[in-house]
Amino acid sequence: xxxxxxxxxxxxxxxxxxxxxxxxxxxxxxxxxxxxxxxxxxxxxxxxxxxxxxxxxxxxxxxxxxxxxxxxxxxxxxxxxxxxxxxxxxxxxxxxxxxxxxxxxxxxxxxxxxxxxxxxxxxxxxxxxxxxxxxxxxxxxxxxxxxxxxxxxxxxxxxxxxxxxxxxxxxxxxxxxxxxxxxxxxxxxxxxxxxxxxxxxxxxxxxxxxxxxxxxxxxxxxxxxxxxxxxxxxxxxxxxxxxxxxxxxxxxxxxxxxxxxxxxxxxxxxxxxxxxxxxxxxxxxxxxxxxxxxxxxxxxxxxxxxxxxxxxxxxxxxxxxxxxxxxxxxxxxxxxxxxxxxxxxxxxxxxxxxxxxxxxxxxxxxxxxxxxxxxxxxxxxxxxxxxxxxxxxxxxxxxxxxxxxxxxxxxxxxxxxxxxxxxxxxxxxxxxxxxxxxxxxxxxxxxxxxxxxxxxxxxxxxxxxxxxxxxxxxxxxxxxxxxxxxxxxxxxxxxxxxxxxxxxxxxxxxxxxxxxxxxxxxxxxxxxxxxxxxxxxxxxxxxxxxxxxxxxxxxxxxxxxxxxxxxxxxxxxxxxxxxxxxxxxxxxxxxxxxxxxxxxxxxxxxxxxxxxxxxxxxxxxxxxxxxxxxxxxxxxxxxxxxxxxxxxxxxxxxxxxxxxxxxxxxxxxxxxxx
Numbered sequence: 001x002x003x004x005x006x007x008x009x010x011x012x013x014x015x016x017x018x019x020x021x022x023x024x025x026x027x028x029x030x031x032x033x034x035x036x037x038x039x040x041x042x043x044x045x046x047x048x049x050x051x052x053x054x055x056x057x058x059x060x061x062x063x064x065x066x067x068x069x070x071x072x073x074x075x076x077x078x079x080x081x082x083x084x085x086x087x088x089x090x091x092x093x094x095x096x097x098x099x100x101x102x103x104x105x106x107x108x109x110x111x112x113x114x115x116x117x118x119x120x121x122x123x124x125x126x127x128x129x130x131x132x133x134x135x136x137x138x139x140x141x142x143x144x145x146x147x148x149x150x151x152x153x154x155x156x157x158x159x160x161x162x163x164x165x166x167x168x169x170x171x172x173x174x175x176x177x178x179x180x181x182x183x184x185x186x187x188x189x190x191x192x193x194x195x196x197x198x199x200x201x202x203x204x205x206x207x208x209x210x211x212x213x214x215x216x217x218x219x220x221x222x223x224x225x226x227x228x229x230x231x232x233x234x235x236x237x238x239x240x241x242x243x244x245x246x247x248x249x250x251x252x253x254x255x256x257x258x259x260x261x262x263x264x265x266x267x268x269x270x271x272x273x274x275x276x277x278x279x280x281x282x283x284x285x286x287x288x289x290x291x292x293x294x295x296x297x298x299x300x301x302x303x304x305x306x307x308x309x310x311x312x313x314x315x316x317x318x319x320x321x322x323x324x325x326x327x328x329x330x331x332x333x334x335x336x337x338x339x340x341x342x343x344x345x346x347x348x349x350x351x352x353x354x355x356x357x358x359x360x361x362x363x364x365x366x367x368x369x370x371x372x373x374x375x376x377x378x379x380x381x382x383x384x385x386x387x388x389x390x391x392x393x394x395x396x397x398x399x400x401x402x403x404x405x406x407x408x409x410x411x412x413x414x415x416x417x418x419x420x421x422x423x424x425x426x427x428x429x430x431x432x433x434x435x436x437x438x439x440x441x442x443x444x445x446x447x448x449x450x451x452x453x454x455x456x457x458x459x460x461x462x463x464x465x466x467x468x469x470x471x472x473x474x475x476x477x478x479x480x481x482x483x484x485x486x487x488x489x490x491x492x493x494x495x496x497x498x499x500x501x502x503x504x505x506x507x508x509x510x511x512x513x514x515x516x517x518x519x520x521x522x523x524x525x526x527x528x529x530x531x532x533x534x535x536x537x538x539x540x541x542x543x544x545x546x547x548x549x550x551x552x553x554x555x556x557x558x559x560x561x562x563x564x565x566x567x568x569x570x571x572x573x574x575x576x577x578x579x580x581x582x583x584x585x586x587x588x589x590x591x592x593x594x595x596x597x598x599x600x601x602x603x604x605x606x607x608x609x610x611x612x613x614x615x616x617x618x619x620x621x622x623x624x625x626x627x628x629x630x631x632x633x634x635x636x637x638x639x640x641x642x643x644x645x646x647x648x649x650x651x652x653x654x655x656x657x658x659x660x661x662x663x664x665x666x667x668x669x670x671x672x673x674x
Contacts, residue, residue: 022046022091027244030098031160032087033140033191035105035245036080038281043072046091055088056100057081068325078102080188082138101138103147103189104182105246108175109205109238110253112198113289116336118176119169125339134168138189139179140172146197148227149236156240160191172196174252174289177344185352185360193246195237197227202267203255204233207274214285234274244280248285248355249275255291255335258307268314270319285355286321287347288314290454292330292337302562305455312454322350325365328391328452332440349580360501362449368456378422378433380409380458385418387448396420401430403525404462405470406560408434432459448560457477462520462560464512464668472526472556473508476672477501480538486668488639491610494541506674507537509617511627513641514666523559523627523643525617527552527573539615539632540579543606548577551590557619557626563644564626565619572621578604579633581611584652586613590620598656600625616654629669641667
């Protein structure tokens with residue numbers, strides 16, 4: 001026998017022995033914490049057909065590896081135990097894991113504020129004292145490294161470590177303070193599995209196949225970084241843990257998804273549904289942290305509060321779920337506020353009460369219960385608001401009210417028991433209110449337990465016609481009021497003109513759209529008349545085509561849509577009023593516009609024969625559309641209506657070809673002159 005053959009045979013035998021050896025994922029190891037009170041899955045690999053025994057806490061459970069070498073057993077529910085014991089797995093070889101305890105295991109995930117560590121690089125409040133006092137051998141951490149994967153991984157290379165001043169620096173601060181609170185109150189071991197990555201979106205953490213919306217998003221959105229891609233962080237950092245028994249999960253994420261608004265609710269539903277299905281433990285608890293105030297690109301922007309309100313609505317869609325408000329411990333100048341102890345403890349207080357039935361401290365933050373509009377006053381009644389007060393002893397801050405014109409003004413607020421009474425100077429008929437509605441809002445309102453109130457808004461629903469009471473329309477005459485059908489053809493059935501007046505000096509166009517929920521969105525644009533007769537300012541089906549394409553003076557815009565900027569007496573107005581067809585080709589004036597898209601700079605057809613038609617008002621200061629009513633000269637064709645610039649990046653900014661009239665319950669346009 002040749003030496004080469006001998007070497008080959010020895011290598012083959014060695015390889016077979018390695019392959020045949022019983023093995024488990026790294027989440028099983030020395031110092032691990034096993035979940036109490038529920039079945040505990042244990043799984044791994046061995047040679048096909050090999051018998052495997054798992055021995056722990058008086059139980060011996062047998063399994064036989066399948067044809068693919070995989071095996072699994074389930075230990076019967078275990079009692080919490082702080083005494084470290086041996087955990088044995090026997091097959092052709094024997095594995096012994098030491099110092100294994102039984103307690104409560106929580107999965108902790110999210111982005112940078114969950115990943116924020118106890119190290120010197122990012123110092124939590126009272127960093128030196130916190131690290132020095134971190135002597136909790138029964139609080140243990142399992143912290144897998146960052147990894148992107150396009151297929152689910154079987155294993156994560158990490159190990160369980162006890163909490164000591166030497167081991168705590170690289171661990172999550174929020175997770176640690178959460179676990180420390182549980183450990184102190186429950187007096188059982190606590191295991192913290194921390195899978196987080198700064199800057200990550202929610203989509204990469206979601207398992208495959210749990211949301212049609214997710215895959216639609218994947219097919220339509222360009223991702224700038226590989227961990228932005230759906231499923232890749234689930235595959236690379238979580239799948240290898242499943243189905244390790246856990247009690248529940250805590251989640252601190254959202255900065256990267258802050259522009260999602262209400263869409264984040266559906267994405268969270270997909271995330272949690274996916275996790276629960278993959279773990280197979282039923283509807284285990286899921287608790288999230290509402291984002292803290294931060295100025296982002298603009299402290300006055302409303303993107304963050306809208307997102308925070310969406311986070312607060314997630315428990316409506318996700319069972320066994322809660323959220324924690326932290327707008328009193330944020331830092332508008334630092335996206336990573338350093339007070340992580342308060343955050344971790346607040347999550348734990350809610351978990352202790354709702355999951356373990358142990359009330360330790362109040363955790364319910366005040367929320368809106370009801371409201372009334374009493375003349376010029378808004379009265380808000382809050383729930384969980386015993387002892388309602390302010391942190392600084394000053395009147396409540398960050399309240400605003402708006403009138404029918406959608407004009408927001410700061411509101412003076414006073415506390416009356418569990419009520420807040422609002423009034424704004426000069427506002428006789430408020431329609432809506434909002435609280436803490438800007439990225440940089442740091443409100444001072446708290447209940448008697450010192451728990452802050454999160455952002456919220458409420459108000460009356462506007463009805464068709466309510467906007468006709470706008471102050472800017474007082475003294476003007478409505479010369480046309482037209483309820484727009486889904487399909488319009490003025491060449492056959494022109495709209496009626498209610499009145500006519502010569503010597504017109506001022507004209508206003510009001511578009512009102514009633515959505516499926518009954519809410520009415522409106523935009524009103526008033527300007528100096530660009531034609532001397534009111535008959536030239538109204539919508540018409542006259543055979544002679546007209547074209548107005550020009551700047552307009554003294555533009556005033558009012559709207560209750562956040563997509564429309566309020567202006568007063570501006571010189572930036574521009575009108576496109578065509579009864580003919582038009583193309584997206586840009587002209588010399590105004591400057592800008594896209595030659596391939598219909599926007600504020602389009603070219604009317606030279607022949608000026610009756611055709612598609614449009615009435616569009618634009619604000620050139622922002623190169624945005626204020627309102628649009630298009631396609632009113634075609635038989636049996638859906639018309640286009642829009643307030644603000646069309647947000648669909650695939651469509652035309654001025655709503656041309658949107659054919660969207662059918663999405664609204666009602667549509668009305670009116671023309672006013674003075």
